Amino acid sequence: MITAASCSSSLLPSLQSLPGFLFKSRTFFYFHQIQNPQRFCKLFTQKRFHNALLSPQSSVQFPSHPNPDILLSYLISAVSSCSSISYCRAIHSCVIKSFNYTDGFIGDQLVSCYTRLGRADDARNLFDEMPNKDLISWNSLISGFSRRGYVDKCLDAFFRMKFEMGIETNEVTLISITSACASRGAVDEGKYIHGFALKLGVLWEVKLVNSLINLYGKSGYLDAVCRLVETMPVGNIVSWNLMIASHAQNGTAADGVGYFNLMRRAGMNPDDGTVLSLLEACENLGLQKLAEGVHGLITKCGLYANATVATGLLDLYAKLGRLNYSLKVFGEVNNPDKVAWTAMLAGNAVHGNGREAMELFEGMVKVGVEPDHVTFTHLLSACSHSGLVKEGKNYFDIMSQVYGIEPRLDHYSCMVDLLGRSGLLNDAYELVKRMPLKPNSAVWGALFGACRVYGNIELGKEVAERLFSLDPSDSRNYIMLSNMYSAAGLWRDASKVRALMKEKGLIRNPGCSFIEHGNKIHRFAVGDRSHPESEKIYTKLEEVIGKIRGAGFVSKTEFILHDVEQAVKEDMISKHSEKLAIAFGLLVTNAGMPIIITKNLRICGDCHSTAKLISFIEKRTIIIRDSKRFHHFAAGICSCGDYW
DNA sequence: ATAGGGTTAG
Numbered sequence: 001m002i003t004a005a006s007c008s009s010s011l012l013p014s015l016q017s018l019p020g021f022l023f024k025s026r027t028f029f030y031f032h033q034i035q036n037p038q039r040f041c042k043l044f045t046q047k048r049f050h051n052a053l054l055s056p057q058s059s060v061q062f063p064s065h066p067n068p069d070i071l072l073s074y075l076i077s078a079v080s081s082c083s084s085i086s087y088c089r090a091i092h093s094c095v096i097k098s099f100n101y102t103d104g105f106i107g108d109q110l111v112s113c114y115t116r117l118g119r120a121d122d123a124r125n126l127f128d129e130m131p132n133k134d135l136i137s138w139n140s141l142i143s144g145f146s147r148r149g150y151v152d153k154c155l156d157a158f159f160r161m162k163f164e165m166g167i168e169t170n171e172v173t174l175i176s177i178t179s180a181c182a183s184r185g186a187v188d189e190g191k192y193i194h195g196f197a198l199k200l201g202v203l204w205e206v207k208l209v210n211s212l213i214n215l216y217g218k219s220g221y222l223d224a225v226c227r228l229v230e231t232m233p234v235g236n237i238v239s240w241n242l243m244i245a246s247h248a249q250n251g252t253a254a255d256g257v258g259y260f261n262l263m264r265r266a267g268m269n270p271d272d273g274t275v276l277s278l279l280e281a282c283e284n285l286g287l288q289k290l291a292e293g294v295h296g297l298i299t300k301c302g303l304y305a306n307a308t309v310a311t312g313l314l315d316l317y318a319k320l321g322r323l324n325y326s327l328k329v330f331g332e333v334n335n336p337d338k339v340a341w342t343a344m345l346a347g348n349a350v351h352g353n354g355r356e357a358m359e360l361f362e363g364m365v366k367v368g369v370e371p372d373h374v375t376f377t378h379l380l381s382a383c384s385h386s387g388l389v390k391e392g393k394n395y396f397d398i399m400s401q402v403y404g405i406e407p408r409l410d411h412y413s414c415m416v417d418l419l420g421r422s423g424l425l426n427d428a429y430e431l432v433k434r435m436p437l438k439p440n441s442a443v444w445g446a447l448f449g450a451c452r453v454y455g456n457i458e459l460g461k462e463v464a465e466r467l468f469s470l471d472p473s474d475s476r477n478y479i480m481l482s483n484m485y486s487a488a489g490l491w492r493d494a495s496k497v498r499a500l501m502k503e504k505g506l507i508r509n510p511g512c513s514f515i516e517h518g519n520k521i522h523r524f525a526v527g528d529r530s531h532p533e534s535e536k537i538y539t540k541l542e543e544v545i546g547k548i549r550g551a552g553f554v555s556k557t558e559f560i561l562h563d564v565e566q567a568v569k570e571d572m573i574s575k576h577s578e579k580l581a582i583a584f585g586l587l588v589t590n591a592g593m594p595i596i597i598t599k600n601l602r603i604c605g606d607c608h609s610t611a612k613l614i615s616f617i618e619k620r621t622i623i624i625r626d627s628k629r630f631h632h633f634a635a636g637i638c639s640c641g642d643y644w
Numbered sequence: 645a646t647a648g649g650g651t652t653a654g
Contacts, residue, residue, distance in 0.1 A: 179651095
């Protein structure tokens with residue numbers, strides 16, 4: 001029998017250093033389970049104690065407690081929250097050796113532990129050995145699968161319990177399955193469960209209704225969401241939040257904001273879920289004013305201290321082009337975690353601040369926050385966006401060597417972009433050829449971008465073929481290839497590509513630019529005259545372009561797809577949506593203010609040059625977010641260094 | 645103060 005005394009001889013020093021230590025009582029377990037599960041588990045698996053527990057000679061009991069089951073159960077929940085498979089295994093064998101059974105709730109907990117860790121097979125083996133499986137056992141198994149998003153395994157277990165074992169499911173079972181369906185976009189499976197819920201009559205359960213709202217909202221079935229809400233006998237704050245989020249995610253973010261106003265009128269107090277849904281709506285509407293409003297709401301509701309909310313807010317500001325606001329929010333986060341650090345790093349990456357991103361990386365490491373694969377994706381992207389080739393290569397190496405993170409597709413596409421940018425096309429191609437994963441369109445796209453910039457037609461053609469076979473219906477690939485040919489003066493090849501596009505019925509996605517003014521987003525397309533201020537905008541644009549021409553600048557008409565007269569080309573290119581938005585911005589904003597524009601596609605090369613010159617001549621900062629990154633134009637220079 | 649469930653940031 002292990003007693004407190006015998007254990008303490010080996011462990012006492014470390015245990016006593018912990019606050020709240022009371023080895024004899026369950027307080028010890030409880031305290032550590034909730035305060036520091038990691039530490040708690042480490043103590044338990046420390047070799048000597050562990051061996052003692054597992055030693056066959058000592059008929060092991062958990063330390064002087066009348067009910068070892070309780071202690072063990074605490075321990076397993078701690079293991080669960082540590083997501084460590086070795087702890088899970090250690091406790092499992094400990095259970096077998098000490099108690100010689102894994103049935104009942106201990107078995108349930110272990111099953112749930114294994115499934116949450118993604119060890120479906122281990123869970124299944126253990127589960128199959130359990131002689132007395134009840135509803136809760138099955139629910140534990142299903143909820144574990146659900147957390148990992150294993151829809152098929154959830155359904156399989158569902159059928160087995162229901163039809164083979166004859167155990168009746170309850171609302172908990174259905175909630176687990178629907179939430180898995182929602183996370184994987186498995187609408188049909190979700191609908192099936194919905195039908196089941198109707199038959200079972202469990203739609204009184206608000207959590208089930210909410211998981212269904214989430215399922216339909218995430219899958220774009222807004223009608224189904226509304227029908228569900230109309231017939232719903234119950235509803236709570238989560239239902240409202242999901243309504244807002246459903247609209248924010250499906251292109252009707254303004255309606256989402258409308259639901260927020262309704263919710264307030266219904267007397268509901270917003271919580272973290274509400275403001276997170278609103279932040280999503282802001283991102284889709286692209287309205288600075290609204291974001292500031294949500295910021296105010298966050299402060300008013302005391303949600304600023306919530307790390308998830310603060311991180312969402314700083315991320316939003318970065319996406320709206322206000323990196324200085326992001327930085328301010330970040331500065332106010334207490335002990336930022338790895339997600340907050342990474343969000344700040346990512347913001348700098350997309351704005352082309354490579355050095356700042358590197359400093360953030362070093363900063364987080366210094367304070368002991370462990371970077372993960374997402375951190376490295378953004379760090380590498382920062383290096384590539386800022387032309388930090390040497391640094392990027394180094395980070396790519398230490399990622400696996402020091403941090404044990406195996407590179408994923410995102411990391412490879414960043415590296416290909418990084419190498420390609422510095423003209424190392426062969427190195428980039430070699431990397432693609434020898435990478436252990438199957439390159440996706442992001443990887444090939446990065447290589448193609450390098451071919452385009454460096455005019456490597458031969459390789460470009462080859463890469464384009466790969467892109468066509470990966471995404472035959474993606475019109476962007478055809479346009480990129482056609483542009484590459486046009487830029488090289490290979491008009492016939494360019495028109496062949498366009499003909500091919502036409503043959504396949506692919507339509508070019510029209511470019512448009514957006515700018516916020518007076519609580520509204522103003523949208524411009526090429527040659528657009530629909531804006532009420534159109535006359536003034538064109539006059540302003542002519543005036544500015546006149547100044548630029550006067551300074552000797554010639555249009556980069558190679559960015560025009562069509563083989564037409566130079567004068568026509570110049571006319572077309574001078575009415576690009578980016579330029580119209582800039583002219584509008586110059587008209588409506590004060591002299592000292594930056595002009596912030598969003599473009600749905602990548603920025604056109606001529607517009608890029610023009611924006612640089614306008615920033616110089618008009619002494620204005622122009623910030624353009626295109627589909628890939630932010631361009632900061634100031635004093636005639638762009639933050640992207642003319643590679644994008 | 646032992647087991648299962650809805651929304652959540654990079």
